[in-house]
Amino acid sequence: MTPRSDTPPSAPEGDRIAKVIARAGICSRREAEKLIEEGRVTVDGKVLKSPALNVTGRETIIVDGKVLPSKEPTRLWRYHKPAGLVTTAKDPEGRTTVFEKLPDEIPRVVSVGRLDINTEGLLLLTNDGELARLLELPSTGWTRRYRVRAWGRITQADLDKLKNGITVEGVRYGPIEAVIDKVQGSNVWLTLGLKEGKNREVKRVLAELGLSVNRLIRLSFGPFQIGDLEPGDIKLVPQRVLMDQLGAHAGQFAQPETRPARAPAPAGKPDHPGKGAGRPKSKAPRPHRAGTVDKKAPTRKGPQKKSSENKSPENKKPDNRRKAPHADRRRRS
Numbered sequence: 001m002t003p004r005s006d007t008p009p010s011a012p013e014g015d016r017i018a019k020v021i022a023r024a025g026i027c028s029r030r031e032a033e034k035l036i037e038e039g040r041v042t043v044d045g046k047v048l049k050s051p052a053l054n055v056t057g058r059e060t061i062i063v064d065g066k067v068l069p070s071k072e073p074t075r076l077w078r079y080h081k082p083a084g085l086v087t088t089a090k091d092p093e094g095r096t097t098v099f100e101k102l103p104d105e106i107p108r109v110v111s112v113g114r115l116d117i118n119t120e121g122l123l124l125l126t127n128d129g130e131l132a133r134l135l136e137l138p139s140t141g142w143t144r145r146y147r148v149r150a151w152g153r154i155t156q157a158d159l160d161k162l163k164n165g166i167t168v169e170g171v172r173y174g175p176i177e178a179v180i181d182k183v184q185g186s187n188v189w190l191t192l193g194l195k196e197g198k199n200r201e202v203k204r205v206l207a208e209l210g211l212s213v214n215r216l217i218r219l220s221f222g223p224f225q226i227g228d229l230e231p232g233d234i235k236l237v238p239q240r241v242l243m244d245q246l247g248a249h250a251g252q253f254a255q256p257e258t259r260p261a262r263a264p265a266p267a268g269k270p271d272h273p274g275k276g277a278g279r280p281k282s283k284a285p286r287p288h289r290a291g292t293v294d295k296k297a298p299t300r301k302g303p304q305k306k307s308s309e310n311k312s313p314e315n316k317k318p319d320n321r322r323k324a325p326h327a328d329r330r331r332r333s
Contacts, residue, residue: 014056017041017048022129023071025108026063027089029133040064072107074128074253076237080229081123087114098123102234112136112221113197121146121218122226125234131253134246135222138174138196142222146202147181148190150211156180158209159190168208173201187214 015023018032021041026032033051035041041048042062043055055061061068081087085098098111102125112124112135126132134140159178166173177193188211192202203213219226223245229235243250 014054016051017043017053017055017061018051019130020055020057020061021063021068022133024068025072025110025127025129026068028110028129032129035063069108072127073239073255074131074242075126075239076131076224076242077106077109077125077234078224078226078229078237079123079125079234080226080231081115081120082231083118083120086117087111087123101232106234114199115218116200116203116216119216119218120231121216122221122224122229123218124221124224128253134249136197140222141195143177143193143195143220144197144218144222145220146192146194147217147219148192148202148206148213149184149187149215150190150206150213151187152211154180154188154209154211162205166205166208168204171198171204173198173205176205191219 018029018036021027021032021035022029027035032041036048036051039047039049040063043053043059045060079098079102081098082101084096085101086095087098089097089099091097095117099109102109106125107127109125109127110129110132112126112132115121115123124132124135126135135142156179159180162176162178165175174194174196179191181189181191183189190206194201202216206213224237243254246253
């Protein structure tokens, strides 16, 4: 009878293929799994049939006939999306996409969530699909804040009911903070804050309350705000700011620091930083200190001022110079 081993099997080496594709900035992990199911991904010449594969980085991965690019440092951009652009890589209807309007120096990026064609405002873009997937999750607790102009009448009391969530056509939406900013003719301006960001959530929820949205602007996504960005402007989020905001998740996106290796210490001599390590063989003369004699110090020409410090009486030479008579003696003579 073969004895049973209680040791659990070790985890496969490397990362899931869909995660690796997402980290390269090709697409999100979910979209990468779809590419695999469609047979558009090969690993070492073999077409993948399932995303259940771990890769180590030593393989040759090809997506849609192109070699998977090496992973770059994770970066995040703030982009002010104008109205009239669709947030998709390719639009079947031939409409202009967000990515077609980006500057040439911006690498291939994916969006963090989406904005409707007529929605404007802040859109986060990243070259790391895994980061996009993380920021889209409601579990991050980040609030999406919108400025809304809608046609119709409503009271603040009606909006306060949204704090408990609402169900529209069988879809449950989470708590929403809504405040009336001002009434302008037949329109009302509102500020909304929500954490889920489901498809067309703002328009569907307000339509349930009798309002018709005719302008929608996203002001912020979590800690990132549109600020002074003009429509079409894009600005990189500083790496330090991004890592600070990611908190406990920063480790998986931070880049390892590369420091130059220090030269090894000579054989037989310990390398103690700060205690002679790295000093040149020829030592510079130490500065002269009061009360010591520097034998290596060069002799200066010309008269020097002698110091009487640390001279004992027995070391003093007798002074044979003729002294002037005392004043009292001159008066007596």
